[in-house]
Amino acid sequence: MEPAGGENGPASRQQFAGPVVSRPLVSPRLRTDPRLRVWITRAMLALALFTGVTIWQGLHGWRWGLTAAVVYAAADTIFRSKTAVVVPASVRITSAQRFTRRRLKLVRLAGYHAMHARTIPGTNHVIDHVVVGPAGVFTFDSQRLDRRLPLRMRDGMLYHGRTSMERRLDHARLEAGHAKRLIENELGQPVQVRAAMVVYGPNTSWMIMRVKGVDVFDGHRIGRYFRRQSSNVRRGSARASSRLSAERIETIIAAAERALPALT
Numbered sequence: 625m626e627p628a629g630g631e632n633g634p635a636s637r638q639q640f641a642g643p644v645v646s647r648p649l650v651s652p653r654l655r656t657d658p659r660l661r662v663w664i665t666r667a668m669l670a671l672a673l674f675t676g677v678t679i680w681q682g683l684h685g686w687r688w689g690l691t692a693a694v695v696y697a698a699a700d701t702i703f704r705s706k707t708a709v710v711v712p713a714s715v716r717i718t719s720a721q722r723f724t725r726r727r728l729k730l731v732r733l734a735g736y737h738a739m740h741a742r743t744i745p746g747t748n749h750v751i752d753h754v755v756v757g758p759a760g761v762f763t764f765d766s767q768r769l770d771r772r773l774p775l776r777m778r779d780g781m782l783y784h785g786r787t788s789m790e791r792r793l794d795h796a797r798l799e800a801g802h803a804k805r806l807i808e809n810e811l812g813q814p815v816q817v818r819a820a821m822v823v824y825g826p827n828t829s830w831m832i833m834r835v836k837g838v839d840v841f842d843g844h845r846i847g848r849y850f851r852r853q854s855s856n857v858r859r860g861s862a863r864a865s866s867r868l869s870a871e872r873i874e875t876i877i878a879a880a881e882r883a884l885p886a887l888t
Contacts, residue, residue, distance in 0.1 A: 743884060
């Protein structure tokens with residue numbers, strides 16, 4: 625005996641009713657890949673070449689068209705791979721750095737000024753972001769990690785999966801030390817520089833973790849990080865330096881811009 629309403633009755637419609645969820649054609653991660661535009665251009669030109677040669681050669685010209693498209697795609701790939709190495713890795717802006725730049729724009733209203741891609745003279749190091757504001761001076765290292773691997777503390781050290789983050793933490797602290805020395809030389813006065821590592825990808829179970837002298841936190845919490853730093857200054861935290869005045873901030877920014885030239 626059929627249920628009331630039959631196959632198309634109200635009970636059946638209620639059973640199968642639900643929101644229709646559509647997935648984007650291009651994943652968000654792939655959309656941020658700077659090579660995506662190159663791939664799309666290459667595919668479109670290969671398709672145009674295939675179509676043109678096929679029409680030109682007639683009935684069985686698709687073989688010639690396919691050959692021409694494959695040869696073009698291979699030649700373009702080889703050419704770009706040889707010319708891409710001319711651009712140093714330090715010059716390329718990663719998706720993590722772009723995201724941090726956008727987030728740092730939001731803290732300008734709180735008095736924080738960000739400078740991006742600042743070189744350390746005499747070295748090959750490039751500091752991703754230097755931030756100066758009421759709570760002091762900060763150097764940020766932006767890192768995108770594999771979200772499939774956990775980020776956790778073990779035996780006093782931070783690990784991404786089975787890989788120790790010690791070298792990256794040492795690198796972030798080294799850059800902060802260079803920035804401190806160079807800005808102090810330019811100012812003629814001592815200044816505190818706090819190292820931070822902004823990570824994207826894995827979920828973190830903490831808000832801000834201090835590891836080997838480096839603040840580590842999720843990039844989505846940049847605003848909260850600076851609110852906490854400003855709050856520590858207002859409360860007169862023993863770990864925080866005194867609050868910088870607007871005039872002092874401008875002086876440090878000018879010194880930082882001279883001491884740490886922008887990457888060109």
